[in-house]
Amino acid sequence: MKNDKLKIIYEDKNLLVVDKPYQLLTIGNDKEKENTLYYKVSMYLKKKNKKNKVFIIHRLDYDTSGLIVFAKDIKTKNLLQDNWKQVKRQYMAIVVGKLKKDKDTIKSYLKETKTNFVYSSKDQNGGTLAITTYRKVLETNKYTLLDISIKTGKKNQIRVHMKDIGNPILGDKKYGLKGIYKRMYLYAYYLSFKHPITNEELEFEMDIPKDFLKVLGKL
DSSP states (O other), rough: OOOOOOEEEOOOOSEEEEEEOOOOBBOOOOOOSBBBBHHHHHHHHHHHHHTTTOOOOOOTTTEEEEEEEEEHHHHHHHHHTTGGGGOOEEEEEEESSSSSSSSSEEEEEEEEOTOOOOEEEEEOTEEEEEEEEEEEEEEEEEEEEEEEEESSOOTTHHHHHHHHHTTTBBTTTTTOOOOOOOOOOEEEEEEEEEEETTTEEEEEEOHHHOHHHHHHOOO
């Protein structure tokens, strides 16, 4: 999804919070350098002043949309990353089918294959602990809308945990059901943390996307 228009949610002299569209890399890889959120944010800031810099704090998967915070200086970056466990992040997801429990916490050790496929293991050896909590928000005949919070921020964590309980995220072609979907229905809608420089409590919460509502039959 080539989208040159940034959706900026918040900006001050230290921070920038952006709503990342789906099908966009957070940061470049060997195959793609420019069509990334990082590159677009960098160009946006350099248009204001060529000396402006941007530092990445965290990432979202290519197919995941939602809130991402960037730092404009190395001090802000280091302070945010050093205190990242205090940052509260929540996601909304549409999963396939109905869940047995209205709310639950999923814990497992995640491991990754050489082909970048992440999977759960009960064996701690070589794995990293991942903790995901979900709450059921809305249920239809085919799908369920979940409010998800993560205690750990591991690669593909939510996607793997939803697959593990038998309710993969709709549109997840890597860990879910094969099918034709416009997008993967996982959205990082909530972010709150203490400003690393001013100590102000910052809170950002986005509305449910319209395409989510369409799938759920609410639009």
